[in-house]
Amino acid sequence: SQTIHQWPATLVQPVGSPLSLECTVEGTSNPNLYWYRQAAGRGLQLLFYSVGIGQISSEVPQNLSASRPQDRQFILSSKKLLLSDSGFYLCAWGARNSYNEQFFGPGTRLTVL
Amino acid sequence: KNEVEQSPQNLTAQEGEFITINCSYSVGISALHWLQQHPGGGIVSLFMLSSGKKKHGRLIATINIQEKHSSLHITASHPRDSAVYICAVRLMTGGGADGLTFGKGTHLIIQP
Numbered sequence: 346s347q348t349i350h351q352w353p354a355t356l357v358q359p360v361g362s363p364l365s366l367e368c369t370v371e372g373t374s375n376p377n378l379y380w381y382r383q384a385a386g387r388g389l390q391l392l393f394y395s396v397g398i399g400q401i402s403s404e405v406p407q408n409l410s411a412s413r414p415q416d417r418q419f420i421l422s423s424k425k426l427l428l429s430d431s432g433f434y435l436c437a438w439g440a441r442n443s444y445n446e447q448f449f450g451p452g453t454r455l456t457v458l
Numbered sequence: 459k460n461e462v463e464q465s466p467q468n469l470t471a472q473e474g475e476f477i478t479i480n481c482s483y484s485v486g487i488s489a490l491h492w493l494q495q496h497p498g499g500g501i502v503s504l505f506m507l508s509s510g511k512k513k514h515g516r517l518i519a520t521i522n523i524q525e526k527h528s529s530l531h532i533t534a535s536h537p538r539d540s541a542v543y544i545c546a547v548r549l550m551t552g553g554g555a556d557g558l559t560f561g562k563g564t565h566l567i568i569q570p
Binding site for chain 2: 379381383387388389390391394404433435437446447448449451452454
């Protein structure tokens with residue numbers, strides 16, 4: 346069966362520090378991968394999606410970037426965190442031949458101080 | 459205006475009550491999801507709909523494509539149903555692996 350992992354589960358970082366959040370998927374090949382963010386008091390928002398290694402699409406301009414160095418690995422990064430980057434970050438995957446179904450990871454709660 | 463609107467924003471009910479959460483959207487979609495988010499933050503997909511009605515245990519989801527409206531019903535509600543319920547849609551944008559667009563969620567509390 347397929348599983349999706351995210352780490353770390355929680356993270357507290359100072360403003361201006363770098364960020365790296367990792368997401369990996371097991372039990373499937375060539376998944377579509379997604380990064381979402383849920384800021385305090387706001388709904389979930391799509392940040393990035395990827396249809397393959399090295400292929401990243403960004404939905405909103407921001408202080409973050411994403412990379413997909415391997416088929417089942419999706420990384421969310423920042424060179425310098427802002428206070429507004431605080432939130433709950435969710436990774437999700439969907440099967441390549443079924444764009445509609447998505448499965449969510451456990452999430453990372455990021456607090457920028 | 460948000461493309462996905464949910465109501466109510468907050469709902470408190472007594473155990474055993476029939477619960478209805480509504481979702482309206484303003485654009486063409488290829489699918490609609492109902493998600494459940496527990497206090498720890500983890501999200502579970504409850505239903506994915508493109509037409510009609512689906513039932514799983516005490517949960518029922520319906521969608522009316524013409525009216526751009528979906529409802530999530532919970533029968534015989536229980537305190538363990540307390541969570542945030544989120545409606546999300548995949549927009550009909552012409553293909554690709556586009557992500558979901560979310561409503562802001564309905565915070566449901568079922569009191570014993």
